[in-house]
Amino acid sequence: MKKLYLLALSLCTTAAVAQTDALKGMVAKKADAMQAKLITWRRDFHEHPELGNHETRTAGIIADHLKSLGIEIKTGVAKTGVVGLLKGSKPGPVVALRADMDGLPVVERTAVPFASKVKTTFNNNEVGVMHACGHDTHMSILMGVAEVLSSMKNDLHGTVKFIFQPAEEGPPFGEEGGAELMIKEGVLQNPKVDAIFGLHINAQTEVGKITYRPGGTMAAVNDMQIVVKGRQAHSAYPWSSIDPIVVSAQIINSLQTIVSRNLNVTENAAVVTIGAINGGNRSNIIPEQVTMMGTLRALSADDEKMLIERVKTIATKTAEAAGATAEVKIPFSVRYPVTYNDPKLTEKMLPTLQATAGAANVLLRPAVTGAEDFSFFQEKVPGLFIFLGGMPKGQDPTKTAAHHTPDFYIDESGFSLGVKALCNLTLDYMAGKGK
Secondary structure, three states: OHHHHHHHHHHHHHHHHHHHHHHHHHHHHHHHHOHHHHHHHHHHHHHOOOOOOOOHHHHHHHHHHHHHOOOEEEEEEOOOEEEEEEEOOEEEEEEEEEEEOOOEOOOOOOOOOOOOOOEEEEOOEEEEOEOOOOHHHHHHHHHHHHHHHHOOHHHOEEEEEEEEEOOOOOOOOOOOOHHHHHHHOOOOOOOOOOEEEEEEEEEEEEOOOEEEOOEEEEOEEEEEEEEEEOEOEEOOOHHHOEOHHHHHHHHHHHHOHHHHHHOOOOOOOEEEEEEEEEOOOOOOEEOOEEEEEEEEEEOOHHHHHHHHHHHHHHHHHHHHHOOOEEEEEOOOOOEEOOEEEOHHHHHHHHHHHHHHHOHHHEEEOOOEOOOOOHHHHHHHOOEEEEEEEEEOOOOOOOOOOOOOOOOOOOOHHHHHHHHHHHHHHHHHHHOOOOO
8 A cells, every 4th residue: 555655645746746847848948038128128218217205206116017928916015016826726835025115315317218317306316316326137037937927827726825025125215115114015825825036137147157155155234323522623723623524534444444353354244334424514613413324244143233333442442541422323314134055055056046047057056244134034944146247248247237236237048047946936836946
């Protein structure tokens, strides 16, 4: 009896694998056939970017597309997010796929005909708006994935949850937003998500390639504000002052010793950066106050804690030694945890990526000190976040425009590979390969 059971189980497994392989063959054909459509979507999003928590036009296009596919949708999630639910005809796990939606306050400088000319107000300043990090690409790819997988609904062993997330770059100051708010509003529940996958286009990785890393792959980030308060005086009589500018300079220099002297650099990298310093308004007045803004980035929870403690100690004690005070707020408005790829999930899904892109095109990447709020999802469920090549072939990655810059540029020829990767990760996970 036991032998018959095992034989039957083996036959069922073989049949399931054969069915999944057949579906993946269909994925390849459908993804290649929609390449032009993916580019059209991406260029439209690129030409009409919207900042975090204001992605209303963007959300409307996504919602209309998902509805046209017969996918159950929910709008207004975390202010402007869209969530689609595709229920396969067969029982199985719930797989979430995520794309971010927001642009950045960057004035575009590329010469492409679909360059953004949008302007808006951000932090009380008029700014340009640009998809300078590839979120336009991510949305287009996930719309393509939704179209492909919805056409296979009758063969899906499980449910797919499509998460189009606003404000990945951070919500406006004083507002909630992004992945953290989506989770708070229940995006990973009803039905409960078993695993989540996401991708990010990369302008320094050659098109046609996919990179990945198990464990910590992107840094935790905390923004910070340091307010140094002294005593104002005429600049001709500095001995009458407690000069917050000099104190701030001492603090900035001392902060640079955290990475060089407090961090075990053989284990992880970290970053302590002051990105803005404001104080004073005339050459002959020593001001009363200086405000600094900066960022802390770490690749482990222990290092993150250490950075925060050292910044607070250095800032407050340096100010105290000079007779001034320093108020330190960390995080000031934004905190993302480490983007952590579940090692077991990564190991089990690696063959899927290799079969999709070719083993030679799937590369292990070093950890980076950039950050992603996809990390909030990974704190709740096992997740895998991969990087899709967007650099034209033959270019030097050290000379291509970086993300978050006016000249950021993406080769669109690799979009269909992104569709194939997310579809195949979903199908293989549903077939039991990710468990």
